[in-house]
Amino acid sequence: MADLRTDFVGIKSPNPFWLASAPPTDKEYNVRRAFEAGWGGVVWKTLGYDPHIVNVNGPRYGAIWGADRRLLGLNNIELITDRPLQVNLDEITAVKRDYPDRAVVVSLMVPCDEESWKGILPAVEATGADGIELNFGCPHGMSERGMGAAVGQVPEYIEMVARWCKASTRMPVIVKLTPNITDIRKPARAAKAGGADAVSLINTISSITSVNLDTFSPEPSIDGKGSHGGYCGPAVKPIALNMVAEIARDPETAGMPISGIGGITTWRDAAEFIALGSGSVQVCTAAMTYGFRVVQEMISGLNQWMDEQGHARLADFQGRAVPNVTDWQYLNLNHVAKAKINQDLCISCGRCYAACEDTSHQAIGMSADRVFEVIDAECVACNLCVNVCPVENCITMETMPAGATDPRTGRVVSGEYANWTTHPNNPMATAAE
């Protein structure tokens, strides 16, 4: 069995799976059930000052579904905790006392002034919590009051608040980043400059899940009106992975601990976030969709895969994918591939043909008896046929060996690496040495 124990900026947990700051971690009852189910840690739903905020009394969630109503994306217009501060603090204290081996991080959001931030920290510290997460991500409601994403979208504010907190508490400080920004590296750099121990990302993405075509209200609809909410769930994972990678490979923030968040639904998703540098992962939608027991699959799956791969501990593969994330200009333009259709697996649906013929390079031929074959002289290896094929591994991308002639270009495939920076078509090309 692989060792899944996690030490994230000094916060220890038996596995890297934490519940993200969200409704599942809003109160003691839920968190105890989560720990009993096996979650390694929680980030307690965001605390604020009294009088506590209120939530709408109508729908708080909207969703996007796939086949069989599989939930692919969820959006919410919940705000931070709508319970009194002291109630939360007492419950955190009780839970941490009973589960000392689990990570309990407390999410915070208070007005953007030094007094407010410094004022709340001693009370949080007194709970015995392991760390704090600064919620600079919430895209709705709180941002209109100058908190949440309103802070997270201004790197200077991030740096300022992080500095205040670091100066006022022994607890590790994690800054949660909003994806509702053009360049995720800027707020990450600001967090680092402010002395934050880590960043966590992504928070939810501003979204409208759908429009009701009978009432013309956005969903979720409260008395005929809707407001943009925060989008999360499996659909956002690609966005999150990229933002995690951007921070992991940015020279200014490389090595800064990252708690990865965004659509993690299975052990595989978690492993991918860890491979891109995450030291822990946070989950919400999967738990909200299937209940807390899903963590058991995440643990067993990660264990199995690590055992199969010979990874004894998370550090063995953490960040292993980061060096392979590069800029487009450094991709090997001499790498030539061709699509190949396995006729034994092909079920002759013709989707590859429709996709290629209508929308791509006319590189798949169709015979009278509906046999589909790649025309190498036209194939640019775009991968669209692979992506639309309903049969896994039926169409593959086959790398052409060095020395072979690409029938599309008539050029011999070079074994040498060459990228755009030296390409003759690049006006800015530097001469190859």
Added chain:
Amino acid sequence: MSASPQTPGIVAGRLSSSRIAENFADIAPPLTGHEALVAADRCYFCYDAPCATACPTSIDIPMFIRQIATGTPESAAMTIFEQNILGGMCARVCPTETLCEEVCVREVAEGKPVEIGRLQRYATDILMAEDGHPFERAASTGRRVAVVGAGPAGLACAHRLAMLGHDVVIYDARPKGGGLNEFGIAAYKAVGGFAQKELDWLLGIGGITVEYGRALGPDLSVDGLKAEFDAVFLGMGLGGVNELGLDGSDRVGVRRAVDFIAELRQAEDLAALPVGRRVVVVGGGMTAVDAAVQSKLLGAEEVTIAYRRGADRLSASGHEQEHAKNSGVRIVTNAVPVAIRGNGRLEAVTFGYTADGPDGLRETGDTFDLVADQLLVAIGQTASGLPEGLAMDGGKIAVTGAGRTSIDSVWAGGDCAAGGEDLTVTAVAEGRDAAMDIHAGLTG
């Protein structure tokens, strides 16, 4: 309940009314909304889809399934009805396992096709439940067309002609329309009087008059119709049946399977319908299966289908054969009836075993008896009472192109015309295509 499955003779009430109602319930209940979405999602929206190619009416199946998947089953139904106005019945009775679903790429890949038939029913049920008729007639052309037969071919032809602005009179020999949909297929395939509902719905297009109890004959001749109308379409199906040609075929208990099925379909109360204790059905097609299974469902103790050739030659599909077996019907192959036993009343049927040889089917000389109080003969139907002067092809009306007969201005389609399988869906295609050809002739 006075009778049981074991009661000798041909009697009614072998099963309780509630049991019979259960037995004759919808064999493939409609999909719920969510089931339909899940089933629709399995469709790959194939390019040049094999299912659509396999459909005799060329319904754009991937398109209608996508329309279901996107929450517009009414549009899906229009996609179906534009090609096949009897898409509702075809969804129930088509042997999809030998047509669209047989060639579904998922059948090929996984042995589990997209449930095209049930999805078609889902969409058509929804649109047909709406008020009114979804198609409008073109401006009147002033042309009149006679259609003989209110079965699938005649109805499809009449509807298309009416839609194109022609006025149509349908003549049907029976007191009700629908043809085999009403009188021929198994009751559990079209429950709730669907054939008549569909007929009424179809006639909602307007411009179609139906005259029942009017068969071709001295009072209704092709020449007379030609004189009165601008064109004539013959779609009266197969009026005759093949007979066993054995002595004793007149014994009590020996009957044509089609008559048995027609009586069953028209019965007010199935529990009052007599059926034998031991029923033997001779034949190997859909009629044989429908007669056998329904005998069993009525409470017959033993039902046997006997077919003269090998199992590989049964014309009933594998799916139908399975259905028969699952219903408790025994299928005996390579057995040809050679004698009907009994004194006035049927008591047993003697069969001779057969084998395929170089000179065709031959009897081996071995025989066996099946005790029976009812023998249903389902060895094929033939055209009968066809008008004089029509060129024939294999016992049916010879046609060229879209149903043109040897007589000018007379078209034919459905089971009475040569070519194509004797299926509802094929009849619909032939009726529709003849209508288009008639229209081209009338307006060209």
